[in-house]
Amino acid sequence: MRPNLRDLGIMILLLAAAYAVSLLLLPNTGVENNSALIFVVAVTCISRLTEGYIYGVVASVLSVLLINFSFMVPYNEFNLALSGYPVAMVSMLVPALMVSTLTAQLKKHMKQKAAMELETAKAGIRSNILLAVSHDLRTPLTAISGSASYILSQGEQGGCSEENLKLISDIKQDAEWLTVMVENILSVTKLRDSGASLTLKPEILEEIIGSSIIKIQRRFPECQVNLDLSEEILIVPMDPLLMEQVLLNLIENGFRHSGTIKPMLLSTRREGHKALVTLRDFGKGLPEDVMEQIQQEKPVVVDRRGDSYRGMGIGLSVCQSILKAHDSVLKARNEPEGGACFYFYLNLVEEDTYVDETENIDRGR
Amino acid sequence: MSMKQKILIVEDDRTISHFMARALEDGGYQVLTAESARDAKTIFLSHLPALVLLDLGLPDEDGIVVLGQMKVSHPEIPIIVVSARAWEDEKVRALDLGADDYVIKPFGISELQARIRTALRHAAAVSRGPGISNEEVFHLNDLTLDVPHHRVTVGDEEIHFTAHEFQILELLFRHKGKVLTYAWMIRQIWGSYMSTDNQILRVNMANIRRKLKENPAQPKYIQTELGVGYRMLEEESAE
Numbered sequence: 001m002r003p004n005l006r007d008l009g010i011m012i013l014l015l016a017a018a019y020a021v022s023l024l025l026l027p028n029t030g031v032e033n034n035s036a037l038i039f040v041v042a043v044t045c046i047s048r049l050t051e052g053y054i055y056g057v058v059a060s061v062l063s064v065l066l067i068n069f070s071f072m073v074p075y076n077e078f079n080l081a082l083s084g085y086p087v088a089m090v091s092m093l094v095p096a097l098m099v100s101t102l103t104a105q106l107k108k109h110m111k112q113k114a115a116m117e118l119e120t121a122k123a124g125i126r127s128n129i130l131l132a133v134s135h136d137l138r139t140p141l142t143a144i145s146g147s148a149s150y151i152l153s154q155g156e157q158g159g160c161s162e163e164n165l166k167l168i169s170d171i172k173q174d175a176e177w178l179t180v181m182v183e184n185i186l187s188v189t190k191l192r193d194s195g196a197s198l199t200l201k202p203e204i205l206e207e208i209i210g211s212s213i214i215k216i217q218r219r220f221p222e223c224q225v226n227l228d229l230s231e232e233i234l235i236v237p238m239d240p241l242l243m244e245q246v247l248l249n250l251i252e253n254g255f256r257h258s259g260t261i262k263p264m265l266l267s268t269r270r271e272g273h274k275a276l277v278t279l280r281d282f283g284k285g286l287p288e289d290v291m292e293q294i295q296q297e298k299p300v301v302v303d304r305r306g307d308s309y310r311g312m313g314i315g316l317s318v319c320q321s322i323l324k325a326h327d328s329v330l331k332a333r334n335e336p337e338g339g340a341c342f343y344f345y346l347n348l349v350e351e352d353t354y355v356d357e358t359e360n361i362d363r364g365r
Numbered sequence: 366m367s368m369k370q371k372i373l374i375v376e377d378d379r380t381i382s383h384f385m386a387r388a389l390e391d392g393g394y395q396v397l398t399a400e401s402a403r404d405a406k407t408i409f410l411s412h413l414p415a416l417v418l419l420d421l422g423l424p425d426e427d428g429i430v431v432l433g434q435m436k437v438s439h440p441e442i443p444i445i446v447v448s449a450r451a452w453e454d455e456k457v458r459a460l461d462l463g464a465d466d467y468v469i470k471p472f473g474i475s476e477l478q479a480r481i482r483t484a485l486r487h488a489a490a491v492s493r494g495p496g497i498s499n500e501e502v503f504h505l506n507d508l509t510l511d512v513p514h515h516r517v518t519v520g521d522e523e524i525h526f527t528a529h530e531f532q533i534l535e536l537l538f539r540h541k542g543k544v545l546t547y548a549w550m551i552r553q554i555w556g557s558y559m560s561t562d563n564q565i566l567r568v569n570m571a572n573i574r575r576k577l578k579e580n581p582a583q584p585k586y587i588q589t590e591l592g593v594g595y596r597m598l599e600e601e602s603a604e
Contacts, residue, residue, distance in 0.1 A: 135422060138449045142471035143380035149473045150384050154391075179471055202564050204571050207589040210581025217582075218473075227582060233571040235564070240592045241453065349564075 007050035011059050014049075015066070018042035022071055035071040036088060039063035040095055047099035051107075056096035064089050123193060130189045134182050141179045148172035176219055180248070184318045187245050191325050198325050200237035202349045205230075205268055205275055208240055212247035213266075216255070223255045224263035234268060234275045235349040242322045249315035250279050250342050257312055258283025258340065274345040281341075285334040290316070294332045369395040370415035370485065375405040375431070376447065377424050381470075385418065388474045389481070402426035409435055409442075416485055417444045418477075419464075421455065429458060436463035441492065443484040447472075453592030457546050460593070466544065483542045483599065503538040505597065508577065508586055510538055519577060529554060530573050533566070537587060537597035546594040570595060 022035035043063055047056030067088070068078055148171045151158055160168065191198065206229050213225050236243075247266075254264050260283040267278045286294075290312075293300045299320060302313035320330045328344045335341055372394045376382040379400070386396040397412055399405035402423045409417065417435065421428030432444060443465040448455060456467050465484045468477060503510040507520045512535060517524050526534065532554050537545065547563040555565065570587070577586055588596045 135449045138470045139378045139381065142449075143378065143384065145471045146381065146474065147384040149475075150388050153388070153474050176471065202567070204567050206571070206581045207567075208591065210584065211589050211591045213582035214584075214588075218476075225582065227580070229581070231575075233568060235568070244591060 004051060007055050010049050011046050011055045014042045014046050015039075015059060015062060018063070019066060019070070022067075026071060035067055036091075039067055040092060043092060043096045044099050047096050048103050050100075052104065053097065053100040056100040057093065060092035060096040064092050127189055127193045130186065134186050137182050138179065141175050141182070145172050145175035145179070148175065173219075180252070181314065183245065184249070184314055187242055187318055188321060190239075190242065191321055198239055198242075200239060200326065202235050203238050203240045203243070205234040205236050205277070205346070208238070208243050209247060209266060209268070209277075212244045212251065215244070216248060216251050220252075220255055222261060223251070224261070225251060226263045226265050228265060228267035230269045230275070232270055234270060236275055236346045237349055238326055238346070239322075243326070246319045246322050247279075249319050253312055253315055254279060254281040254283070254340070254342075260284070270348070271345065273348055275348050276343060276345055278341060278343040280335065280339055282339040285338060286332055286340040291332060291334065294320075294330060297329060369393060371395045371397055371412055372481070373397045373399065373405065373408055373412065373414040373417045375399045375402075375417060375423070375428075376420040377401065377422070378420075381420075384474075385477065388478065392478055392481075394481075400424075402428070402431045405431060406434065410438070413439065414442065415488070416481060417442060418447055418481075419444050420447045420449075421459070422449055429455075429462065432459060432464055433462050441488065443488045445480055445484055456590075456593050457548075460544055460546050461549070487542060503535075503541075505538070505541070505600065506585055510534055524576050526573070526576065527569075529565075529569050530576075533569055533573060537595060541597045542599040544590050544594050544596045550594065 018035075018039045018041070021038050025034050025038075040063075043056060043060045046059045047053075050056065065078070069076065072079065148168050151160060151168050152165060152172065154160070156162065156165070209227070209229070213227075216223055216225075251264065251266075255261070258264075258281040260281070262282040264279060264281045267280075269276050290300055290302060294316070297320070300313050300316040302316075316330070323330050323344050326346060328346055330342065330344050332340060332342050370393075372389055374382050374385055374389075374396060376385070376398070377400045382398050382400075386398060389396050394415075397408050397414060399408050402425045405417075405419070405423075408414075419428055419432055419435075421432075423431065428446070432446065435442065435444060440463060444463070446456075446459045446464045446467040447470065448459070448467060449470045459467055465487065466480050468480055501512045503512075509516075509518045510531075511517070515531060517526055517531070517534065533550065536550060536553055547566055551563055551566050574581070574584075574587065579586060581589075584598065586598060588598055590596055
């Protein structure tokens with residue numbers, strides 16, 4: 001360890017102070033024990049204020065020698081043969097070592113705490129920024145899509161030609177698409193911030209499915225999804241908004257990229273202790289490289305496919321992360337008779353916990 | 366009745382209040398706007414509008430606080446909360462504080478207008494009679510709920526419901542068009558000791574929907590408000 005001038009200074013200063021005080025006290029008391037106590041205080045202080053053990057140990061050795069030389073009979077000469085000498089030595093060294101150890105631990109602890117605080121502060125700032133950004137993006141997006149929808153609702157009476165109305169409808173569509181992307185980015189932030197501690201609440205699977213289809217049809221009225229739902233009520237622990245995001249992304253993906261507007265088929269059924277959710281389209285199927293990435297459970301990246309595929313990669317990789325947080329994996333296959341099929345298994349809430357027991361009490365009344 | 370109804374738009378972003386104002390003026394309302402919580406409270410008290418559209422993200426004060434204050438002083442004036450955040454907690458909090466409805470940005474004009482009409486109709490109904498509907502027989506499309514006879518029919522077919530299922534349907538009917546939060550519904554039906562677990566309510570609801578043969582993607586009677594609660598549709602907004 002490199003000698004530290006500041007610590008060396010502290011040691012010399014405090015030893016000098018202890019020496020001075022002892023000198024002052026000596027004519028008045030004449031008892032050597034006082035000086036020993038004063039030096040113990042000095043050594044303790046040095047251990048606390050300096051880095052590591054070395055200064056405390058050196059200080060305690062020096063103290064023992066100084067006391068022996070200056071404040072013990074015979075004064076001004078060393079007498080190492082005194083009977084209590086080892087005791088004095090040890091009683092100097094022990095507090096020095098203990099305090100140094102404690103100080104070192106304390107400092108380490110404080111460093112860790114500071115690092116942790118910095119980390120949480122960073123995470124806090126990050127999610128605050130993302131929340132702020134999402135709010136700030138949503139506001140202009142609302143104004144864009146809202147204003148566009150107002151002009152559209154006016155129709156040609158509003159003074160807009162049919163061609164221009166088409167352009168405005170495009171503006172509205174793209175504003176809505178951007179909103180979905182903002183939503184996706186937010187979902188990922190939510191996942192990253194909560195980490196493994198995402199709170200999953202028991203939800204009825206078909207409610208999430210219904211809600212997501214209603215939402216998608218508000219944006220794309222021509223998007224059709226047929227349902228084949230389990231007759232049994234499937235209760236899945238989940239974050240409902242994130243799970244809805246999964247379905248929204250998959251359905252939108254099927255609608256935009258399958259190359260057909262033939263109705264998709266969404267089905268649910270129980271398989272053992274899991275719920276199987278399947279979304280099948282009847283289009284051209286998934287490109288080979290996307291399929292490969294999904295099968296290898298790698299985040300889907302779609303590149304160099306032109307603008308018509310924009311958003312597909314983000315949408316699917318968000319699905320993958322959300323499902324992962326639900327202890328599940330996004331899977332896909334191309335059906336032999338054509339069309340892509342996405343599917344995943346979700347944990348079910350144990351059956352007997354959701355029997356409405358209060359119903360019987362009620363009837364008994 | 367030639368006096369136009371006043372709607373107060375509280376929104377700090379001008380581009381949004383612009384198009385909302387245009388659309389509402391076309392709809393035959395007189396529009397007042399406020400860009401801060403302070404202005405909003407002043408205009409609210411001096412004009413006593415027929416309805417308030419309240420953005421929760423205001424520059425000078427939390428919109429939730431403003432909502433609470435308005436509802437304390439004039440509970441009869443309906444407030445529709447406009448929120449940029451989709452997090453369900455905020456919606457539940459706003460509804461618990463008395464908000465009549467909420468819309469999430471971005472929203473379409475027709476959606477906004479429909480919500481406003483519903484809220485105004487409810488407010489009118491409330492001012493005419495007692496707070497909640499006291500009818501004994503309710504109708505929605507082909508669904509009929511006969512409270513004194515404890516009978517539910519869809520068209521001509523009678524459907525059997527358990528006691529709790531019937532109570533849930535009745536509760537929804539009495540507050541038709543309004544979002545009822547899970548916790549509130551559970552308190553009404555099972556009492557407050559159950560309020561931590563909403564699974565019972567959810568399972569009952571799933572059974573009700575099966576008995577009514579609801580298509581989850583095109584509900585005719587009951588709509589799910591994800592993470593918040595349920596809303597019984599009204600004839601106008603029924604799809």
